[in-house]
Amino acid sequence: MSESLYRDILKDHMHHQRFAGRLEPADLKAVVHNPLCGDELELTIVLGGDPSEGAQRPIQEARNQVRACSICVASASLMGESIQGLSLEEANNLGTTFREAMETGELPDSPPEFLPPLMAIRKHKSRIRCAALAWNALEECTQQVTNPKSEG
């Protein structure tokens, strides 16, 4: 029920999105859409370290420009908090954790902090896509580093 879906922690992130906006210039950029509603999210990332480190480079700064529903905004905000300072690969692994939890409904042992409040979304299958949008953008950014050819 929405009571739990729109509970306090999510509500807080809905109304006060963290790490909102866009970085210019950025090392990585991905624009993703939710085909259900046309919502749009742009993720821009500035990396630290050296290009030779590939996906091990730390995320110095990440920003989400979101034109979407509250679930998408809250999820992007939570992601922004969680990935700051992590390497690109570590951050993207959190996305995998998110997707697995959404699929199985089970939280991993010692789950990342952002995940428990999002579990209520599982009852509303159509909204998982809203919450996944930010993580999909991060996956696309990661692929630009790990598999640059596929990104033209």
Added chain:
Amino acid sequence: MRSLLEARSDFPILKRVIHGHPLVFLDNAATTQKPQPVLNALLEFLTHSNANIHRGVYQLSEDASDAYEKARQAVAGFIGVKDSRRVVFTRGTTESINLVAQSWLRPRLQAGDRIVLTEMEHHSNQIPWQLVAQERQAELDYVSITDSGELELNHLEKLLAQRPRLLAVTAVSNVLGTINPLETILDLAQRYEVPVMVDAAQAVGRIPLEDWAERCDFLAFSGHKLYGPTGIGVLCGRFDRLDEMSPWQGGGGMIAKVGRQSSSWAAIPARLEAGTPPIAEAVALQAAIEYVQQWGVPKIRQHEQELVAHALNRLAEEPDVTVYGPSQASKRTGVVSFDLEGVHPHDVAQILDETGIAVRAGHHCTQVLHERLGVRATVRLSMALYNTLEEIDSAVSALANVRKVFS
């Protein structure tokens, strides 16, 4: 004669309780619920009469073939078309339009040709044309709409004067509810000798089609938006247009004689119905048509008019609500799309669902239209013969809950 208020009891699903509240189903532009006679027809056919059609000499197969062809006649009669050979059964509106795009337009389309659509088309009356246009380097033109959500007929005429290969236009907008002036549009198209494909998915069962259906080169609709089952739809074409179509899909039932290198084709409509068709669904579609005829389309139209007028009045009282489409109820079917300031349509629909109210949120497969309206998504209430004024009231009142969560 029964009053439409009694119709609710014909629809078992309307007794369902969702999250502790009675279901208020206001997503009828997406699909309609099924009355008991339609459910019975499906079950009875599968229980007593099931066999493949046009293939067996045994009694059961003959019966099934008869039932399938009777359904075809029922469709023709319902939309006022005399020759039932003009009715081709498909899986739905989308397949009907793709069939015309692939089988009729594609072989006739040359580089530089134009196809005219409108800004209010559903993706299913846009993408099939885009696919063939891209392949053949043809151009798509879009008839503009006014700020009140009606077609700019001057613009339409200007585009028709360029002699496009086809005009594809919806009879009723699935977002704005706008009823397009089909008779005027067909007159214009005739003047410039432009064939017309009409998407009647949102019109069938809601407004009378028989005044103009016979004049359309092609007309498509789905069974499931007419209180019938999914998986069955109709393409009604002018006979000569259908007859000049080569098959799109090959298979059983559509051949005259098959050789190793080449074959010849069955007559229309079988030529365009490859494979085993949705037989039980066709039979149930006939039951749906008979159910609608029992009330009569004008009576259903009048009821939806009252509902939509009420919805427009109620929403006009809400200062943070923007309604799209014609302000006069008489220009609409029972469809109202709106935006609640500051809240994403998905979130509105989610909160409404908490009290059992089913509405649609999103772009409703009309991204070009939403771009024109300047919004990414909208909330849509869409009504059917079984909805009540009280249900409209509860949907509008539930907006207060939405504001509470998002204030």
